[in-house]
Every structure is written in structure tokens, then in C-alpha cells.
Amino acid sequence: MKSFKISYLLLITCLFFSCEEEMVMIPDFVIPNTGRVVLVEELTGVNCPNCPAGASQLETIVDFFEGSVVVVGIHGDQLTQPVTGSAYDFRTEASKDIESSFTFFGKPSAVINRNKNGEDRPWGFLIPQWNTEITKEVEKPQEVEIVISKTYDQTTRELTVNVAAAALVDLERSLHLTVLLTEDNIIDAQKDTDEIIPDYKHKHVLRAMLSDNSLGDLVSSGLQANESVLKNYTFTLPAEDGTWVAENINIVAHVRDDNVVLQAAEVHLLD
Helix, strand or coil, X not given: CCCCEEEEEEEEEECCCCCCEEEEEEEEEECCXXXXXXXXXXXXXXXXXXXXXXXXXXXHHHHHCCCCEEEEEECCCCCCCCCCCCCCCCCCHHHHHHHHCCECCCCCEEEECCCCCCCCCCEEECHHHHHHHXXXXXXXXXXXXXXXXXXXXXXXXXXXXXXXXXXXXCECCCEEXXXXXXXXXXXXXXXXXXXXXXXXXXXXXXXXXXXXXXXXXXXXXXXXXXXXXXXXXXXXXXXXXXXXXXXXEEEEEEEECCCCEEEEEEEECCC
16 A cells, blocks of 8 residues: 655744744545555445535545545435436345435434444444544554455356455454445435435445345454454446446455454456
């Protein structure tokens, strides 16, 4: 992972012993190269007037934390009904199940590594909190490595996904693996404040769950360091209809224990 630096400029400070004003530079802050990849589940919807602002902020975050943040757009029940001009309905049973398992107070919200924020269910953070919470997660030591391999037949549109999850430290707790597909660059209507954008570009949309359970398959009751588990999945992509465009499909996997997500990974279908 690349190291990224944030330069902060402290505004003019008046010193008691001097009448002069001085500019004080705070040293560059370097985000640690921990290997940690953070899962951000974006609670969004085409009927959500403030969600385009949230999506824009997430794209900035993804660019900044290059390779260390994976986003999944969850179109559950709240503010997700198609709007005037909608060609598609992004709601799925998996999205509804996932959204209903979270605590949040409006959209856009983001659940970050299923962090519960001291509550009994994963917590949806609001936009001003996203940078801080994601930075906290990126700085934690990596405990799991995930490797995704896949084969795809462009004629039959059959996809086979193999996911290996290896423990980097002893993990004496249950581990759950979730594997899913997202799609980028879907052009469709989206509410934005007091208007509808007819050709909005939707990204990270959850399209299909490959795991048997929308909240993850139980794959281990614990792993020792350097032990691994392997799961295989197959899925046939539906015919293209403006969506299900193979070059826009991503494969996402994440491993969690009973409390939080430990690691996420993402690969493009055709890379």
C-alpha cells in the first residue's frame, strides 16, 4: 500500500512573548502501511436526496486510502424505492437483510468494519465521522489475509470464485466469510436535493450474495497463525440489460469474527 501524507497548516498563532505572527507547520502524518483493508458498507438509496454528497465523499476517501478501503453500496428498505425515470431497482433481499441488521439514523450513513460503537449492533456513522473512523481501522494491525482468485467464461457468463483466508495471528474465535458481487458505473436516475438526476453514475451497488448467508458463512471456530480456510463459489451472471456489465463487476470478500470485520478484499471480474 502506498504511504499517504496529509499536510496540516496551523493558522496564525500569536505568541505571548512576541508581537509577531508566526506560521507553524505540523509535521506530515503518514498513515501506517499495516496491510489492513477496511470494509465500508454505504447505506444509500436512489430516493435519498443527500446520498450523492455521501457517495462523492466516499470516492474521495477511496482515492486517498488507495487499496485500503472497499465500499459496498447497500440499497435496503429506507429511501430505496425507484424514482421517476428509474430503469432499475437496486433492492435485493440481501441488501434488506444487511441494512436491517444495522443501527443508523438516516442516510447517507456508513457502517465501518461492522463497528458497533459501543452498541449491540453495527453502527451507521454520519459523513463527518467517516474519515476519522476509517483512519482508526486502517491503523490497526492486520490479522487476516484474503486472496481471491476467479475464472470467468465470457460465453456462458459462469463465474467461479475461490477465496482463501489465512490467519496472521492466532484467532481463537468464530470466523465468518462473506463473498458478494458489486457493480459500478450503472447509469440511472437518482434523487439529489430537490431534483432528480436522470443519468447519475451509481457505484459499488450490491448485486448478488454468493455466500449462503447474507451475514456470512461460518468457516471456522478458530485458526492458528498461518492456518487458512478455502471456500469456492459459482454464479452465472444474468444477461446484460444495461446492468450486469461484466467489466463493471467486482468480487468482494470479507472476514469477520462475532464482533467486527477483520479484513476485506476486492478484485475486478475481468482483471
